[in-house]
Amino acid sequence: MIQFSDEKLNTINEIIKRYPDGKHKSALLPVLHLAQEEFGGWLDTPVMDYVATLLKIEPIEVYEVASFYSMYNLKPVGKYVFEVCQTGPCMLNGSDQIIDYIKQQLNIGIGQTTIDGLFTLKTVECLGACGYAPMMQLGKTYREHLTKDKVDAIVEECRAKAN
Amino acid sequence: MSRKLLLDKEHVPGIRGYDVYRREGGYRSVEKALKLTPAEIVEEVKRSGLRGRGGAGFPTGMKWSFLAKPEGVARYLVCNADESEPGTFKDRYLMEFIPHLLIEGMIVSSFALGSNVSYIYIRGEYAWITDIVENAIAEAKQNGWLGKNIMGTGFDCELYVQRGAGAYICGEETALIESLEGKRGNPRIKPPFPAVKGLWDCPTVVNNVETLAAVVPIINEGSEAYSKIGVGKSTGTKLISACGNINKPGIYEIDMTISVEEFIYSDEYCGGIPNGKQLKACIPGGSSVPILPANLLLTTAKGEKRLMNYESLADGGFATGSMMGSGGFIVLDEDQCVVRHTMTLARFYHHESCGQCSPCREGTGWMERILKKIENGKGEMKDIDLLWDIQRKIEGNTICPLGDAAAWPVAAAIRHFRDEFEWHVLNPDDCLKRNYGLAHYADPVYVPVTA
Numbered sequence: 072m073i074q075f076s077d078e079k080l081n082t083i084n085e086i087i088k089r090y091p092d093g094k095h096k097s098a099l100l101p102v103l104h105l106a107q108e109e110f111g112g113w114l115d116t117p118v119m120d121y122v123a124t125l126l127k128i129e130p131i132e133v134y135e136v137a138s139f140y141s142m143y144n145l146k147p148v149g150k151y152v153f154e155v156c157q158t159g160p161c162m163l164n165g166s167d168q169i170i171d172y173i174k175q176q177l178n179i180g181i182g183q184t185t186i187d188g189l190f191t192l193k194t195v196e197c198l199g200a201c202g203y204a205p206m207m208q209l210g211k212t213y214r215e216h217l218t219k220d221k222v223d224a225i226v227e228e229c230r231a232k233a234n
Numbered sequence: 235m236s237r238k239l240l241l242d243k244e245h246v247p248g249i250r251g252y253d254v255y256r257r258e259g260g261y262r263s264v265e266k267a268l269k270l271t272p273a274e275i276v277e278e279v280k281r282s283g284l285r286g287r288g289g290a291g292f293p294t295g296m297k298w299s300f301l302a303k304p305e306g307v308a309r310y311l312v313c314n315a316d317e318s319e320p321g322t323f324k325d326r327y328l329m330e331f332i333p334h335l336l337i338e339g340m341i342v343s344s345f346a347l348g349s350n351v352s353y354i355y356i357r358g359e360y361a362w363i364t365d366i367v368e369n370a371i372a373e374a375k376q377n378g379w380l381g382k383n384i385m386g387t388g389f390d391c392e393l394y395v396q397r398g399a400g401a402y403i404c405g406e407e408t409a410l411i412e413s414l415e416g417k418r419g420n421p422r423i424k425p426p427f428p429a430v431k432g433l434w435d436c437p438t439v440v441n442n443v444e445t446l447a448a449v450v451p452i453i454n455e456g457s458e459a460y461s462k463i464g465v466g467k468s469t470g471t472k473l474i475s476a477c478g479n480i481n482k483p484g485i486y487e488i489d490m491t492i493s494v495e496e497f498i499y500s501d502e503y504c505g506g507i508p509n510g511k512q513l514k515a516c517i518p519g520g521s522s523v524p525i526l527p528a529n530l531l532l533t534t535a536k537g538e539k540r541l542m543n544y545e546s547l548a549d550g551g552f553a554t555g556s557m558m559g560s561g562g563f564i565v566l567d568e569d570q571c572v573v574r575h576t577m578t579l580a581r582f583y584h585h586e587s588c589g590q591c592s593p594c595r596e597g598t599g600w601m602e603r604i605l606k607k608i609e610n611g612k613g614e615m616k617d618i619d620l621l622w623d624i625q626r627k628i629e630g631n632t633i634c635p636l637g638d639a640a641a642w643p644v645a646a647a648i649r650h651f652r653d654e655f656e657w658h659v660l661n662p663d664d665c666l667k668r669n670y671g672l673a674h675y676a677d678p679v680y681v682p683v684t685a
Contacts, residue, residue: 089394094434099416100399139418140399142358158320159521159578160477160564196582197320198359202475202483211361
């Protein structure tokens, strides 16, 4: 059963109060972030339908937004998602080699998830960390100045947390 | 040493928190501004010469004076913190380390514009910054700078953070407004401009983080003192985010009188190019502005030293100049391949096109495919001309400036580095093993005939 906890429902009500009466659709992006965190890291159709019901909007209004923004996952992802930036400034500082190294270490391609369901590798476009390149996003944090050693350490850190 | 107005307190321990920020003179501009009339504040900002720091450089005071004020209709101030232009990471720095400066600037600006509820739209990936800014807003509210009847003046103001979800296009102001309304970030056709019909169809001003922060020193020091810093129409200070092949990447506050050469090579700023390499090229204002070879970057076509300001960086137009843009300063050394770098930018714009206008939706992907082909040694000479043709047909033919932003980097790369593209075509095996190198790009200025 897809259902936010009472605490999350309160948070959503607080979010809706930020906007004028009748403009509750503005809460869609923040609520989709919450839904993705709460319901397994991605937005399955029943989850999006639930969000539509909560915000009293049509399901299509949720689908079109969920498919537009790159942070919403429309397919299942691993427990840890490596989102490695590949745009100009990161490329100048060796992001291509970092991506190749991650592929080799985790034995997956871009967009794939490891068999144990732990890691997904994604390439992303500029995340605004150009001076600290190469970098990746991992959950809510940025991991910057990446080297092969740092990648190894991050993989180890995730494995340790998962156990 | 440049005069600092925004980052002068950046090294004070604890400046992120309210108590230290206030002790260091924070929120003085609110005390001062709330004793003025809104019209007086708008006039001060106009006189300061402040130009929008997001990229377009439009005069802020003028933008504010366009705001419609129909009776009984709410007006909104929205802060554009959707920083996503490759090479740009300055707003992140301000919000992460001195969040109260933005909040202070927003309170003054909200008062000037008559906005009782203002929003900060932060790019979704800056998730931890959302927490920092929300924390700072709570502190400001606890201390009476936000909420009802601020300082007993009768002015009410609430400030909320809205997190985006990953879309470069939402940095375009009408796309940002759409996104804030809970929709896809599709830019709107202008007119009507947001100043007349913006958020929820109400009059709205959208300003960049750094622009709103700059309102604080303008009110504190006065517009006259502010406008005396800098040169010509480049008044005040500008944050530059420097990256690429330099010794000291990071955020620098400059007063727009220093030369590009000093900025790259002096230890106070970028500290030169690592490993004894030579400067090949630079994109001085974020990925959408034209790339320049070293010679044209350091010296204008007239033979004058190029300076780090709006006018000098644009000197020579697109034929031999570039733009200040967002201040995202990307440096390429002699080992870098301009074709590959341009390909990553084309891929970026293809990924970020909202898909509304066919020239941009189809053209960006087409440019990416051709650039990939040339980069992989499979290009033909006619592909270079085709690329030129495609970018020309995108520029100016789309609802929003993303089309131009995608076209300009490709155009400038071909304009200044055509021989490097041709070398890829003529040396299909070699180009997979090595790069074209520095060639003549650092030779004394020679102005090529534009294609």
